[in-house]
Amino acid sequence: MNLTPDSKVLIQGFSEFISATHVAQMKAYGTNLVGGVNPGYGGQQLHDLLVFDLVEEVVAELGQIDTTIICVHPYQVLDAALEAIASDIRQLIIISAGVPPLDMVELLRKAEAKETVVVGPNSPGIIVPGKILLGTQPSEFYNPGSVGIVSRSSTLTYEIAWELTRADLGQSISVSIGSDAIVGSSFLQWLQILDEDENTEAIVIVGQPGGGSEEVAARYIAEAIDKPVIGYIAGTHAPPGKHWRQTGTLAAVIGRDPDFGTAKSKLAAFKKANVPVAERPSQIPELVKKALK
Template identity: 60%
Template sequence: MNLKPDSKVLIQGITEPLASIHVARMKAYGTNVVAGVSPGQGGQTVHDIPVFDLVEQALPTTGSIDTTIIFKPPYLALDAALEAIAANIRQIIIVTSGIPPLDMVYLLRIADAHKTLIVGPNSMGIIIPGKLLLGTHPAEFYTPGPVGLISRCGNLISEVALELTQAGFGQSMGVSIGSDAIVGSSFRQWLQTLNKDDNTKAIVLLGKTEGGNEETVVEYITEEINKPVVVYIAGRYAPEVKRPRHASDLIISQPAIEEEVSTAETKIGAFEKAKIPVAQRPSQIPDLLKKALKK
């Protein structure tokens, strides 16, 4: 994993309106954006960044690329990611949301075969405060410090970063793993990364009600992570959602066994049972961190 300030960054879909806004912010933050790719727009520049039609056309000018950030529309994101993998780019951040599930299943199989990190889709990317901005994080909410953030909740990571900053807790890294149903990198993977990071002294994990696998990392945290972890699960007061009945249940006129989908309460209960601190609201996270770091 190469997340150094001087690592080379490519933007696929650089002429998309959202990309143009955030490329300017990344560049102003010091991120080394060396080129953009947008088929049919080659030869242009966006914020003084050269634009190419294809990734392979950019490489002779830029040399090897460490990370690409994809802003392409959902139906074009798979092709963009496969093009990046073919160009030996091993870190891919997908900002795009709503990519077809089968496209993601196929992409993750190819990425695994090529040992490529996929962050997203529907991700705000990665920020190392004061050093590197890869994606759409509002950098003004972050400040360098010892707390690592991992989130599946979109903009919630920015809200928590601001809460921590105002409480005097800087951040070592902020990772938005993506909030679509199927995403690449996982909580476990980033917990492991932050556990090994010398600049990280504590970790905040931000989950949500719908889907996800927050409960599956409880045992991993208790057995493998030797740094304090604080958790917040969004959606504590969201209405419970139940699985629909199967057609066979309706045919035989039998009452269906309706299994409740994992809720905020079930996830919170799993962490509390393992004695992992859980915040009831984002503003409580700094206080829980203070207590955890004193132990």
């Protein structure tokens, strides 16, 4: 991952998923936004960014791009992402929500073949506090520090960051991997990145009902992660049989354990892996401080 202030960053699309405020916030944070892509608007200015019709035009004029932030209509995400991959952009952040699952399957096959990291869809992106903001996370909730955050949620990601900041616990990297049914990079990939990151001393993992990614992450933590990990599972009081809109569609599969995809299953997996779990976000700083001691 190239997550430095020197990274060249592109925005593809200017839909309802991103606003002038988000663009201004990234610029103010020091993110090197070099331009935007919006077919039919080439040569114009949008949110003080020079706009091109095609990604290849940006690369031809400005050189290699490190990261693209994709904010197009969900049914246009696959085309936008494949255009970026064809231009050798190796970090894709998809803000758009509701990307068709079959489109994501095709995209992830292409991304794996090209060794491209995909964050999202339905993600507010990544922030390295004090260095770079990629997406729509509110930077005012963050301070530089040593706690890494990896989450499936959007708003909970920065709520937990704010709880840590208020407790004088800064953050090293914070990423929301996205909460659509099928997403790109996984808990496992980011746990490995944070475990190897020299600036990260502890990790907070935030899950929610639907799917089995938290259970897989818990096993990986027990087997491969050396740094202390604190967990939080949202939706623990949701009525049985109710699934969250984005993630629940793949959770109810005939023949699986009736607890598959539930908060109960995820809590049990973390307990088995000896991962301390907060009952509410405000408890996370206390658990992090205890783990660091």
